[in-house]
Amino acid sequence: MIQFQYERAATTKAAINGLANSTHAKFIAGGTNLVDLMKRNVMAPTKLVDINRVPLKDIQQLNGKISIGALALNSQVADHPLILEKHPLLSQALNAGASAQIRNMATVGGNMMQRTRCPYFYDTALPCNKREPGSGCGALEGVNRMHAIFGTSEQCIAVHPSDMCIALVALDASVIVAGPKGERRIPFEEFHRLPGNQPEKDNVLQNNEMIISVEIPDNELSKNAHYFKVRDRASYAFALVSVAAALTMDGKVIRDARLAMGGVAHKPWRLREAERSLAGKTVSEETFRQAAEIAMQGAKAFKYNAFKLKLGPNVIVEALKNAAGLV
Amino acid sequence: MTEAFFDKKDYKPLDRVDGRLKVTGTARYSAEYALPNMAYAVLVGSSIAKGTIKSIDSKAAERAPGVLAVISHLNAIKVPGYQPKGEHPSEPSTQGQPLRVFFDNKIVSNDQPIVAVVATSFEKARHAATLVKIQYHKEEHQTNLEANSEKAVLPASGKKNPKSPTADYDRGQKDAFESAAVKFEAEYVLPTEVHNPMELQAITAHWEADDKLTVYDKVQGTKMTQKNFAKEWNIPEANVKCIATFVGGAFGNGLHNWPHETAAIIAAKQVKRPVKLVLTREQMFTMVGYRPRTWQKIQIGASKDGKLVAINHQSIGQTSSYEEFTESTLQQTRMMYASPNVSTRYRILPLNVATPIWMRGPGEATGAFALESAMDEVAHAIGMDPVDFRLLNYTESDPDKNMPWSTKYLRECYEEGKKRIGWENRKLKPGLVRDGEWLVGYGMGTGTFGANRNSATVHAALDREGNLVMHCAITDIGPGTGTAMVQIASNTTGISTGNITFHLGSSEFPNAGLQGGSSTVNSVGPAVLAACNALKEQLITMAAAKGNTAFSSAKPDDLMIDNNELQLGGKSSKTTLGDLFKQNNMEKIETTNESKPDENRNKYSMNAFSMHFAKVHVHPFTGQVQVKKIVCCADAGTIVSPKTAASQMIGGATGGIGMALTEDAVMDHRFGRYVTKDFADYHVPVNADVPEIDVYFVNKPDLLADPVGSKGLGEIAIIGVAPAIGNAVFNATGKRIRELPITPDKLI
């Protein structure tokens, strides 16, 4: 751990100003990811701007959407009556992540910005293009059981570890960010990026910007939503594969379907083709199986994660069965 | 001790005597001693697995605020016990030469401690440690067990002595397997597992004088530590004090003194201040041992009706390049079943890794995974119930040692376990039972471990108010040693448990061995018993001498103390402790008693046995396994402390769930570094993984083993759990996973 400056900001403006003139400044919210990474010498910010006092904790119904402040705690969001009622998918996804203790500290913004859990990223004695561009990808020919099957590059095959983000991408959320020049809105699906030739960049947030809130448009998915996570132990483990599935139904007929996958890509992986294949179909295991096949097109496995090619579609089917009430 | 040891009507299981201290944070662990002027050391480990150190650039670290010293082989003071060519003198619990920290520039394993940064605060030391730059001459390393298995060797102990447990063993005919009607053969792999107790390894080293050392150290043996450091620093044993009053779990990794301990002692000498050193969680994977990755092959031959004909069992476990670590992986194969022909071949494979150390159920837990899985596979092949198969091959005496058992109540474990798990719901054919989408399966596995006993000495003092205070050097890593000893003393003297104190965990106290190998109650318990009886004899003599004729022919067994009153044969003697001490003009009476294993050990085979039953649910499409229930049945002799004993069984079963389903220290062999080395990636079971664990004790004393009648249960609590779960998974799915852990990817 290196020495760093620490300052507290009470307003968004002060927070953003705190980042100015320092390329190595970082916000700290719950600290559940950043402090770990600092202890392991993976991240070495020279300045920490503590944003916990910035009043961005509200979860509220606005016109046609729900807005969640970037500093709302993961546990607050998961248990909030509005979320439980309107977006149970998000609540389930949050509760499938980490542990109760961590969810009590972790914030929405921090969850989105959390770094990959790739072991090569975490060990400074090993190569990692994300941590140290140009040093090579340790996982490509290494222990890559937890790694991506979609959208990988020669540079990086890491996955984004969040559960919350899988539900948010399925729910067509938007991210509101603020910078020195004001606010902008980013569709959730475009917030995180694929590694390409710049694996050090996890997302499109600029160095001087802050996440303010996340907005979820109202929908009719709440009755038939399910987050299905498969992991190496029953709780407190990152997903091998997870699937967020939500349906709007007309009797047995699917009007609108949402599908997203976790544990498979550098970003929350929305399955649009599979969604389209489901629209207008009558629910059945067979229909779900076909959608899962479509979803897996283009997947590419590495030495130790070939199981995801089989587990992936199975979890899609299970998530859809649960969402449709077939289980 | 009689059968009715704990059958007293008013007997209530005692809560942990130190429970309150622990939950209120009052109990002090090794990292919690704050000595005046204390400094803090942080270790830097190597980032290669084999080679030499080319250079160490410590300038920036030395200049960093608060840094007192940056210590490496370049500037470390000479440890007198490090002979340039000879052996490291510290007790080699493993054959070979323990790693001499800061001795030379050799790198023998990844994350080997090579630099200690000592500073005035932990934070400063940790910061400065990141500034040390090390360069290496790298050499090619080998860390992959399977890729190097042809280089495995017979350990020196087995070479030297054909009777050694590690030596090649043949009973009956070597090739009997070939002609068996039913032949089964399979390979099993257990990955490296790491003890990972909650408490990190920690030591505070304090040179009270140039030749006088005190260590507050997380160890499983205070006397062992005292001896080792006395030799290492060439000072009298009496000048070394080891304090380990509380140990926050260890599971075996405190059975050895490790380089980080010596590093702290060197640092303390060098900066002339007490030095505290606490390992990080990642260092717990590389600096204090682990259960070695082990490959096993087993062949079982049987008749069509299920009689065993032959068992051939071979294993290769990894060790380091500098020490020969061995464990008794194949012992139980020799004695568990009535097979006329048995051959075992134990091999170790030196790799460029750190030395392993015994981990709960050492060897046996590894071996039982292969043996008990294979037994299940054979039962399945011949269409027999696996319990019936074992009963058909039950042995009434030890076929290896050719001796009668001191006691063996394993049949009762089978019977009771079947009832409690609901064995009648099990189908012979796998994959037939469902609960909704989930497949349901039942499995079982047997465990055994030697009823070990060492000599132990206890000092006891009784005062006129009836307070009994005992002292012994034994440590308590969590099983509840003090609680058990208080109950033995109370049961022997009649003094209520609230008036009895058992002090442990200091080398200043009377001698005891290690807390390991399930030997504590069997070893220290008899010494407590002896001390209590000696006190009673003194009381009888005192009373008789004062003319109380009722006492003149009394024996210790006749005497009990009830509320300070002396009772003979259950009746009041109208004498109180207070009167008696006053008459004799004494404040207290004292005694020191040793208890040792006796010649029965040469006549009987002494073992504790366990039986674990598991019920699991397996999701057919996602491969998730949920353990729904575990039943543990143990034949561990007298159960001295029912509550803490049950807790041990629950902890062992939980460890077994980890072994079966989650724990896996994965190494990237290109670098020789672990890639799962924190609690996020190295999965120990969490609450959600652990179902109801139902514990049953046969609770019949084994008075041949020791006067308390206890056979020990720390190890049998885990031995056999992993195969029970693996067998249940097979029964649920028809899939046999022979390489642990059984993660979802292996079942889809």
Ligand SMILES: Cc1cc2nc3c(=O)[nH]c(=O)nc-3n(C[C@H](O)[C@H](O)[C@H](O)COP(=O)(O)OP(=O)(O)OC[C@H]3O[C@@H](n4cnc5c(N)ncnc54)[C@H](O)[C@@H]3O)c2cc1C
């Ligand atoms: C053992 C363990 C297990 C876990 N398991 C899971 C799991 O199963 N599923 C899962 O989804 N997560 C899991 N997590 C991760 C957890 O969800 C994240 O650590 C947490 O969400 C991070 O939130 P935080 O507020 O603590 O972020 P911090 O650690 O404070 O910050 C993380 C990053 O976000 C940036 N940041 C924070 N807020 C903002 C903002 N408003 N605008 C811009 N940047 C910001 C910080 O600068 C920093 O770079 C686990 C974590 C641990 C330690």
